[in-house]
Amino acid sequence: MPDISPASPAAVADALAERIRATGARATPARIRVLELLSAAPAPLSHQDIEAVLGADSLDRVTLYRVLDWLVESGLAVKRVDERRVWRFSLAGGGTHHGHVHFRCETCGRVFCLDTPPPRPPKLPGGFTLARAELDLSGRCAECNAGNV
Amino acid sequence: MPDISPASPAAVADALAERIRATGARATPARIRVLELLSAAPAPLSHQDIEAVLGADSLDRVTLYRVLDWLVESGLAVKRVDERRVWRFSLAGGGTHHGHVHFRCETCGRVFCLDTPPPRPPKLPGGFTLARAELDLSGRCAECNAGNV
DNA sequence: AGGGCAGATGCAACCGAGTTGCAAAAGACG
DNA sequence: CGTCTTTTGCAACTCGGTTGCATCTGCCCT
Numbered sequence: 001m002p003d004i005s006p007a008s009p010a011a012v013a014d015a016l017a018e019r020i021r022a023t024g025a026r027a028t029p030a031r032i033r034v035l036e037l038l039s040a041a042p043a044p045l046s047h048q049d050i051e052a053v054l055g056a057d058s059l060d061r062v063t064l065y066r067v068l069d070w071l072v073e074s075g076l077a078v079k080r081v082d083e084r085r086v087w088r089f090s091l092a093g094g095g096t097h098h099g100h101v102h103f104r105c106e107t108c109g110r111v112f113c114l115d116t117p118p119p120r121p122p123k124l125p126g127g128f129t130l131a132r133a134e135l136d137l138s139g140r141c142a143e144c145n146a147g148n149v
Numbered sequence: 150m151p152d153i154s155p156a157s158p159a160a161v162a163d164a165l166a167e168r169i170r171a172t173g174a175r176a177t178p179a180r181i182r183v184l185e186l187l188s189a190a191p192a193p194l195s196h197q198d199i200e201a202v203l204g205a206d207s208l209d210r211v212t213l214y215r216v217l218d219w220l221v222e223s224g225l226a227v228k229r230v231d232e233r234r235v236w237r238f239s240l241a242g243g244g245t246h247h248g249h250v251h252f253r254c255e256t257c258g259r260v261f262c263l264d265t266p267p268p269r270p271p272k273l274p275g276g277f278t279l280a281r282a283e284l285d286l287s288g289r290c291a292e293c294n295a296g297n298v
Numbered sequence: 299a300g301g302g303c304a305g306a307t308g309c310a311a312c313c314g315a316g317t318t319g320c321a322a323a324a325g326a327c328g
Numbered sequence: 329c330g331t332c333t334t335t336t337g338c339a340a341c342t343c344g345g346t347t348g349c350a351t352c353t354g355c356c357c358t
Contacts, residue, residue, distance in 0.1 A: 026354050028306065047344075060308045065345065067306095081230050085315085086344065101271060116271035122250060122263065122284075127291025135271075136283045142276025175325060175334065196315075209337045214316065216335095234344085235315070 012036065023074040030059050034067050038077060043102075043113055044088035078132070082111070102134070105141035112141065161185065172223040179208050183216045187226060192262075193237035232260070251283070254290035261290065 016035045017027035025031070037050055047065065051058055059067070068089050071077035078092045083104055101114040114137075124130060165184045166176035174180070186199055196214065200207055208216070217238050220226035227241045232253060250263040263286075273279060 021355095026305065028354070030307075062309080062346080063307055070306095081232065081234050083230065085230050085234050085236070087234070103273065103277065112274075114271065114273070124252065124263070124286070124288075125261075125291065127294050128252065129288045129294055130286055131288035132286070134285045134287075136285065137273070137279055137281070138283075139273075139278045139280035142274065145276050145278060177325080177335065179336080210315095211317080211338080212336055 019076070023076070025070065025074065030063055030067050031070070033059075034064070034071065035076065038071070038089060038091050041090070043111065044080065044082075044090040046082070046086045046088050048086070050089075080134070083138070101137065103137045103139070103141070105139070105144055110141060168225070172225070174219065174223065179212055179216050180219070182208075183213070183220065184225065187220070187238060187240050190239070193229065193231075193239040195231070195235045195237050197235070199238075250286065252286045252288070252290070254288070254293055 013032050013036065016032050016039070020027040020031050020035065033054065034050065037053060038045060041049075045053075047061075047068065050064060050068075051061070054064075058064075068077070068079065068087075071089065072079050076092055077089050079087045079089045082088050101116045103112045103114055104110070105112070162181050162185065165181050165188070169176040169180050169184065182203065183199065186202060187194060190198075194202075196210075196217065199213060199217075200210070203213075207213075217226070217228070217236075220238065221228050225241055226238050228236050228238050231237050252261045252263055254261070
């Protein structure tokens with residue numbers, strides 16, 4: 001059975017490995033897997049999310065933490081705390097997760113990614129440079145407003 | 150020795166006690182103390198900050214958590230996670246900490262409160278209702294840009 | 299190809315913030 | 329003053345995250 005998928009998984013992994021080596025670090029399976037996951041994810045992932053996806057052949061808890069921290073340190077990813085006080089990681093910069101808007105429902109806790117473009121950032125005090133802007137909205141989602149709860 | 154300070158501490162405490170009773174709860178020393186602290190604080194306080202200020206005659210750790218949670222529940226305060234994943238509490242509503250914009254320096258970690266008004270929020274998908282909007286910016290502050298680090 | 303070593307991993311134990319359950323103390327109210 | 333409810337304090341626990349250390353491995357250099 002020939003592999004005719006648009007971009008072969010192996011090729012993707014190779015590209016990621018290359019990107020990892022470019023930072024001067026070793027391209028290990030753990031890093032490649034995690035990077036793959038993050039690139040594919042539509043929203044920032046928590047440590048738990050990743051552990052759940054990796055499932056059976058999961059990495060050690062600690063290794064995962066270290067991989068994630070390394071990603072942040074090397075500039076490939078950014079981390080941020082969510083409203084429930086857990087770290088969430090997403091690809092940095094050009095990734096699919098570029099400054100869009102998040103909405104968190106205060107009733108059911110779910111997070112929605114709105115495709116609304118982010119507001120143009122206000123001017124900063126002199127000397128400040130902006131790397132990233134996040135608009136976080138919260139309230140009630142349609143479902144929770146629709147009677148239940 | 151007559152107390153001639155601008156607003157006598159006792160009077161302030163009484164006013165706060167009144168506000169507490171207005172919510173239907175008991176005006177206990179613990180609640181009054183914490184509420185005093187929060188009203189006086191220039192920035193949101195963490196559990197630890199409060200414990201440190203109370204110092205010697207401090208409340209039990211758990212009681213403090215409960216008082217804080219009660220404050221939030223009764224609408225007198227709001228809580229929010231900071232970049233170090235700890236809860237920070239501030240007086241709700243009319244407080245000094247109303248929907249403004251935060252800038253966090255990725256180099257030194259400090260948080261600046263900009264007085265820029267928050268952008269007007271984008272339209273939400275049908276059925277969603279907005280309760281709160283936060284614009285979080287990050288980058289480098291003037292000081293860190295000025296050569297050091 | 300294979301050796302060597304810095305860098306990465308896994309394990310176990312640890313940490314600190316926050317939570318829960320329960321009995322004792324303190325307000326409120328008749 | 330008695331009783332009934334709310335708060336408090338204590339102890340034990342959960343959970344996300346971290347640290348120390350021994351083992352393993354990707355990668356470079358012959």
